[in-house]
Amino acid sequence: MNCLGIENVRVRNLFDDLKDGVFLLRIMDHIKPGCVDWKKAETDKKKLASKFIQGPNCQYALEVAKNQLGIKVEGFTGMDIMNTNVKDAKSQKIIFILMWQLMDKHLRAVRQFFPFFLIYLKRSLETKQKTNYFSGRTQG
Numbered sequence: 001m002n003c004l005g006i007e008n009v010r011v012r013n014l015f016d017d018l019k020d021g022v023f024l025l026r027i028m029d030h031i032k033p034g035c036v037d038w039k040k041a042e043t044d045k046k047k048l049a050s051k052f053i054q055g056p057n058c059q060y061a062l063e064v065a066k067n068q069l070g071i072k073v074e075g076f077t078g079m080d081i082m083n084t085n086v087k088d089a090k091s092q093k094i095i096f097i098l099m100w101q102l103m104d105k106h107l108r109a110v111r112q113f114f115p116f117f118l119i120y121l122k123r124s125l126e127t128k129q130k131t132n133y134f135s136g137r138t139q140g
Contacts, residue, residue: 015084020048021057035068071101
């Protein structure tokens, strides 16, 4: 998640940082831009200290995952994400399942543009002249 280059997303502890649902929503919005309606999510740090705000955020994140990204989220709720405990294997499994599916969606989205990138790269290399950077002259 840290290597995706998403603004204001720097995960230090996976289980603690995902409890409020905001990081999940930002990741999903990065994978499929516009899928998150930010008017439905609470992002104010002071308000996010309350579990009464964290729960609906996490539930909304699961709704976005299911309805917008097509991720399977049966068997757990937003409360499960919010109450994730490092020592509880079941709650860890829920986070890992969700993160794995998000990673899979991201890789599939990136991979579909890869052939176009290769074509673009090949054409740009064919059209540019080969320059000898040591002498500054172009080669035939």
